[in-house]
Amino acid sequence: AQSVTQLDSHVSVSEGTPVLLRCNYSSSYSPSLFWYVQHPNKGLQLLLKYTSAATLVKGINGFEAEFKKSETSFHLTKPSAHMSDAAEYFCVAPKNYGGATNKLIFGTGTLLAVQP
Amino acid sequence: DVKVTQSSRYLVKRTGEKVFLECVQDMDHENMFWYRQDPGLGLRLIYFSYDVKMKEKGDIPEGYSVSREKKERFSLILESASTNQTSMYLCASSLPRGRQETQYFGPGTRLLVL
Numbered sequence A: 001a002q003s004v005t006q007l008d009s010h011v012s013v014s015e016g017t018p019v020l021l022r023c024n025y026s027s028s029y030s031p032s033l034f035w036y037v038q039h040p041n042k043g044l045q046l047l048l049k050y051t052s053a054a055t056l057v058k059g060i061n062g063f064e065a066e067f068k069k070s071e072t073s074f075h076l077t078k079p080s081a082h083m084s085d086a087a088e089y090f091c092v093a094p095k096n097y098g099g100a101t102n103k104l105i106f107g108t109g110t111l112l113a114v115q116p
Numbered sequence B: 001d002v003k004v005t006q007s008s009r010y011l012v013k014r015t016g017e018k019v020f021l022e023c024v025q026d027m028d029h030e031n032m033f034w035y036r037q038d039p040g041l042g043l044r045l046i047y048f049s050y051d052v053k054m055k056e057k058g059d060i061p062e063g064y065s066v067s068r069e070k071k072e073r074f075s076l077i078l079e080s081a082s083t084n085q086t087s088m089y090l091c092a093s094s095l096p097r098g099r100q101e102t103q104y105f106g107p108g109t110r111l112l113v114l
Helices: none
Strands: A003-006 A010-014 A019-021 A023-026 A033-038 A044-050 A056-058 A064-068 A073-078 A087-094 A104-106 A110-115 B004-006 B010-013 B019-025 B031-038 B042-051 B054-057 B064-070 B073-078 B087-094 B109-113
Touching: A003 A087, A003 A104, A010 A019, A019 A110, A023 A033, A023 A087, A033 A064, A033 A073, A044 A056, A044 A064, A044 A073, A073 A087, A104 B042, B004 B087, B010 B019, B019 B031, B019 B087, B019 B109, B031 B064, B031 B073, B042 B064, B042 B073, B054 B064, B073 B087
Parallel strands: A010 A110, B010 B109
Antiparallel strands: A003 A023, A019 A073, A023 A073, A033 A044, A033 A087, A056 A064, A064 A073, A087 A104, A087 A110, B004 B019, B019 B073, B031 B042, B031 B087, B042 B054, B064 B073, B087 B109
16 A cells, blocks of 8 residues: 655754655655645645656755655755744655545654754 | 635534535636644545535545535535544645646644534
8 A cells, every 4th residue: 555654753953954854655656746844823835746857856945855766765855954944744645546636645744843 | 826715714613513614726726625634643635526516535534524516615514513523624726637736725724623
């Protein structure tokens, strides 16, 4: 069965240091993959999307993610954290069920805290 | 600019009440979705709709129903609210499968059932 696993439920970094949020997926094929961000009391916003065009994907706010098929990973990174990056991050994959609609599988989320 | 709006940000209801959550999108999207979000569980799909008057159950449809009379509006109905339906409810919309899989989300409705 397809699944998306976010390896850390909480990550804490200092402002100005690198961010790494880890995501592994299981699928019998190379899927599309997304990262969404949710700021407190807000809806989810698309951060970036992988669709097999390039393995390194750049998103908004300086985030990027690299698709590694050999490791079945799609980790999210940012070279230098900003206080405004504090939010919850979701790794997401489309569900391959042959239906007419693009259902999604969500990871359980990683809460990123940024310390001053 | 893409916009999905939800009728209420916060809602407090009593057990047994009928509750309506409304969602409107202005992007002419065919697909609309209702999710609930609970700590440690991520987002779980309740119902979705791929066209007007068309709907399909998601992963956790029990205790919920939906209505889609117009393309831009998708309503989630709690027929008889229970305390275990206290949650954050998120609406989303997207183009059809194969065209664009990105889902666009509303700000959410935080429902408390007492």
